[in-house]
Amino acid sequence: MTGAQALIKSLEMAGVEVMFGLPGGAILPVYDPIIDSPIRHILVRHEQGAGHMAEGYAQATGRPGVAMVTSGPAATNIVTPLCNAYMDSTPIVVITGQVPFTAIGTDAFQECDTTGITMPVTKHNWLITDAQDIPRIVKEAFHVATTGRPGPVLVDVPKDISNSQMEWYWPDDVDLPGYKPTIKGHPRMITEAARLIGEAHRPVIYAGGGILKARAAEALRELVDMIGVPVVTTLMARGAFPDDHELCLGMPGMHGNYTAVTSMQKADLLIALGSRFDDRVTGKVSTFAPDAKVIHVDVDPAELGKVRRPDVPIVGDCRQVIEELVKAVRALGGSDAQPDRSPWISQIREWQAQHPLRYEQTFEADGPLKPQFVLETLRDNTPEDTIVVAGVGQHQMWASQYWRFRHPYTWVNSGGLGTMGFAVPAAIGAKVGRPDRTVWAVDGDGCFQMTAQELVTASSERIPVKVAILNNSYLGMVRQWQELFYEERYSEVYLSPDLPDYVKWAEAMGCVGLRVEAPEEVEPAIDKANNIDDRPVVIDFRVDSFEKVYPMVPAGGSNDDIILDPAHGEGGH
C-alpha cells in the first residue's frame, strides 16, 4: 500500500465521513485514492474556505472537521482557520501536502515551512518522515485534536512519502508520554466549591465555550436547577444554557446586556465553567467583579490563574466536574441548604426591567430598516433549532444579542480571533454536518466580500445554506469606533450599498438572490428563502448605516462604565 492510500484509509479508520479541500501538486498522490474512498470530499474555491468549513462542521456536530490542501500557498491560506480554531478550541485536523522530503530546505517550488509556520497556532503538528508512521500519526492527530482542551492539529505529508510503500496496520492505542489531560476534578476542590456556593448570596455562573466542548449543557442545567444561580453565557457559549430559562441572563462582555455585565460586577461569587476571562468579557481586569470569589473550572490548567487568580481552581473536564459538583452540593443539603437569594434575584429582575436591549423600527415610508428588526423577524420565522452562523462585527453582536438560543450547538461564530469572512464557509460546514437543520448565516457586507466565493462550492455541492447580509454599506464596527472614539473621522470604512450588486453576485454563483429595503418586505423574503431547499439563498438586507451596537464597554474600560444607547436617553456615563 502507498503512503497516500494509507493516509486515506487512516482517515476512514478515524471515522471521517466528509472532508473539505482543494488539490495541488504536492498533495496529488493523496487525491488519487479519494476516488475509491467512501469519504465525501467537498471541493472548495479557496483553502481558507476549507478550514472554516471544517470548523463549522466541528462546531455544529462536535466531531472533528477535516481539511486537506496542498503545500506552500495552500498551507499559508489555511493558517487563518488554524489560528481561529486554536483561539476557539475547535477540533480540526488539517492535512497539507509538502514538497518531497529530499527537497525540503531547497526552496523548491511551492515549498514553505508549514510545520514551522503553524507551530504557534496548532495544538500540535507533525511532519511525516516515513510512510510507515502514517496510521500512527493520523491516530495521534485525531486523539490530540479531540481530547483535553480541543484544538486544531496539522499533518504535513511530503510527496515522496505519499508515493512510497508501507505495510498497513491500525494502532490500537496512542502512546504520547507527554500528553495526559486531567479529566477528573480534584475531589477536595469540588467539595470546597460546593461549600462556597452554599455561602454565596450573589453568585453568578459564568459559562463559557468549554461547556459546549465538554457536552456539559445538560449537566449545567441540572446544577442550575439545584442551586438556582443565574447564568451568563459568553459569546462562545450561546446556546449552552437556554435563553428562555428564567435564570439565563444572556451574553456578558463588551456588547453584553446590562444585566449580564452588571450582575457579574456585583457578584460575590463567580462560578467560571469552561470560560477564560477573555478581555472582551472582563473589560479592565483590575475592576472586574471586584467583590467576587472565583471558582474556576477548566480542562486546561494554564487557564487557571492566567488572568484572574481563582479561589478554587479545578482542573478537569467540565461535564465530569459539574456532575461531581452536583453530587457535592447534594451532600451538603442540595437546594434546601442554599441561602435565600431572593434579594439578589429581584435586583437582577429590576436591572432586566430597567435596561432591556432596545431599538426602534419605524414603518414610515423611507424610514431606515433596522438590523435588529431583521434579526428578530428572522428569529421568529425560522425553526427554533436553526443553526445561526455569524461573521465578525456588528451583525455578529446583534445576532448574539437578539437571537434566543434554546439548544446547544445552534450558534457558530468566530470568537477569539474575530475572523471576518468566517460565516459563509462555516455555515456550509455546519450544513454538511447537520443536513437536517436549517442553517442561516448572518453576515455583514464587509465579511461577505471576503469569502463569498464559497457559495459556488455550496451551489455545486447542493448545500442549501441561507445567507442574510446585513448590508449597511460600511465596515460597521470600525465605523462605530470611529464615530465614538475618533471624532467621527471616518477613515476607509465606506463600502457602498450596491457595489457589488449582491443579488446579481448571488445569482452568478448559482444561488437565489433577494433584496429587501423596507421593514414590511423582511418577513416575506425570509419565508421565501425558507422554502428554497435545492440551492443557497442570499438576501441583501439594506439596513441603517448609522445603527450602533449597544450596550458597549469601551476597550480597556471598566465594566462599571457600561454605555447604554444614548438615543434612548438614559444611563450613558
Add this chain to the structure above:
Amino acid sequence: MADSGAHRHHTLTVLVENKAGVLARVAGLFARRGFNITSLAVAPTDDERFSRITIVVDVESAPLEQITKQLFKLINVVKITELDPSDSVERELMLATVRADPRARSEIIELVQVFEGKIVDVGYDSLMISVSGPPSKLDDVEDLMRGYGIVELQRTGRVALPKLERQAPRLRSVSGFRTGTGGSGPS
C-alpha cells in the same frame, strides 16, 4: 550573566521526547511570551527516547507559572521541574582563550589550578583554559581572566539536578520534613 538581585533566576529542567523540532517548540513558546532565555542546555538522557532541556530564565514567579503551564501543554514535553538553586546541584563548563605573554603565563596557570581548572591548549602568546563547576565559580574565573585579556570565551549554560534527600523516608514522615506528604491541592 551574573545574578542581578532584582529578578531571580529560575532553572527549569524539561524532560522532552527526543524528536525533531522539539527545541523549536520550546524556544518558540518563550519567544512568544517575550521571555529571554538566559541559558539553555540540551542533551540526551540515559533513556534514548527522551532529552533533557535545562533552561535558565530571568523572570518574576507569576509569569513563570504561566510559561511553565503553557510549556507543559506541548505534546512532546513530558515533565517539568523547577529547581531552586539552594536545593539543587548546578554545573556549567567554560572554555576560554586568554592572552598570555610569557610573563603572565605562570600566573594564569596558577589561578586556573586554584579553581581546579585545566590548561587544555597552549599557543604562542595565549592559553586555552577549561573550568567547570557552579556558575558562580565560572563568573569568578571570568572576572579574573578579564585582566589578562579574554580572546574568546564559551560557556555551556548550566545543567542541574535536584539535591538528594538526606533523611530516610521513615524519619521524614515522623519529622514532617517537607510538605510533600498529605494531600496538597492541584498545583
